[in-house]
Amino acid sequence: MLKSWKVRFGLGVLAFFVLLAIVGPLLPLDPRANDISAISQPPSAHHLFGTTQFGQDVLAQTIAGARGSMLVGILAAAIGTLIAILVGVPAGYFGGAVDNGLNFLTNLFLVMPVLPLILIVAGYVQGTGPFVIALIIGLFGWSGGARTLRAQSLSLSSRDFVLAMRMVGEPHRRLIFFEVLPHLTGWISAMFLHGMIGGVMAEAGLAFLGITDSGSISWGTMIQAAQQQSAVLRGLWWWFVPPGLCIALIGTAATLVNFGVDEVSNPKLRQARRSVLVRARKAVEA
């Protein structure tokens, strides 16, 4: 799988941002320090990414934002994936009444418009920190994953090796944990990756709507602060461009990883390399 340039590039970018989130606070940059002598300055040697209208260094904020955004993304993905497993796997494995109930729940969350729902809930608990925001995003973002896991465990539970183990008298719990779940790790990790990006994006969206605690620093709150201070109307593009680009880069990286994985499992999607195409065309023409 690592042979695909898409997977390698995507994982590289993701690793870079995770690293940035971890070591960021060790760097000698203070995202909250106000440099009164440099207010709303464009990028320069002194402030590589320029400064905000409060004289804060945009580079330092972007690095600190990595931590805030990734934290919410990872937490939300963990919560969402866990719920997806808890709902999807038993539904597919047991079938019958258990499936009916759990599947109804999944479908319900699948059709509900998530963004307005999150907005309403977040609106009631306005100005909360990253943990509550991650919890809300995770709670409303598991249904797609649960549906996939249900379908997969449905097909797994009727395969010979599971049936054989069941005949031997293995308890359900053991079967689920040691026979079914290990075969789902691929799906689950893809789901987690997807959920993480979704979480980063959702946090940015919620922060932009002014719902998260403005004291915490994330890429979302940076863009929101820029919008609030009319950075657009005053031409302070360096304030909102870097955080948005970071989100876009992470999203692209994750999509590339998913693409690469898809192409390995579904060769039909694999693009013929251009050199091969050209050679084939020449062969036909000759």
Place this chain on the structure above:
Amino acid sequence: MRWAFLARRLGFYLAAAAAAIGLNFLLPRLMPGDPSSAIVEELERVSGQQVPAETLMSIRAIFGNPHANLAQQFADYLRQLSHGDLGVSVVNFPVPVADLVRQALPWTLLLVGTTTVTAFAIGTLLGVVAGWKAGSRLDAILTPFTTFLSSVPYFWVALLALWIFGFVLGWTPLSGGYDADLSQGFSLAYAVSVLHHGVLPAATIVFSAFGGWLLGMRNMTVTTVREDYVLLAQAKGLSPKRVMFRYAARNAMLPSFTGFAMALGGVVGGALLTEIVFSYPGIGYLLYESLQKRDYPMMQGVFLLITLAVLLANLVADLAYVLLDPRIRARG
């Protein structure tokens, strides 16, 4: 078989609508704060003394009594709803929420409706072409570009566009749905103003949305192109264009089509972020304002409307699928 399937789906959507209404009723009552108490607190803060009992009574008559029996509250709520009454806005007192929604709805429907259709048409068409010749130069450029595009947060694209076209170039207005100097009505000046204000929000929506349609359609086309019936059509010597659209694309379109039906349901609440960036006077902006000002009845009303629209669109998508895909019919 077909009827059993339809009946089951219909049952599900009825249950989902009931759940949505129930959620809409319970959510504000489970959360801290309710409109009546908020108004009472505000009054007490402003006047510095306790609200008289009669005032309290009348406030509760309009905005509901948080201490009443829950079943009683629910019955009242349902009775109101059945009359199309969504309550009264707290901020724009005494304008009914339904009236505010009715004013905002056309703006959203026009903006998001046209852009959803446009983005779908462009994305699907390009997707067929890219998927038909997977690996061609067009595909090699379009696919990674749209991948990037679909990862960019929409509101950020909108901000960037507003900065470039509104601020730097000055081609478009910076906010609003029409020129405030003009009176609303069927005049040419007004129509031009609406178009002028709408073109940038519309363009940003199409720009960020067509990539998703493109990717989905491309991957489905790549898969169908290898099917035997496409090969047969080619072998029969049909024109490539005919094979591409009539044989490959037509079958590849099924998932896109249901997605499209659902996207139409999202039209009502879908442009939340657009409307906020451009201060566009639609449903999304209404919801945003109600959130900012904690106008609970308005939040509830708008949310219920958005949810019901989405449920209806999903039902339509399901029905369309049954008509379009014979396999579903057979399976039941």
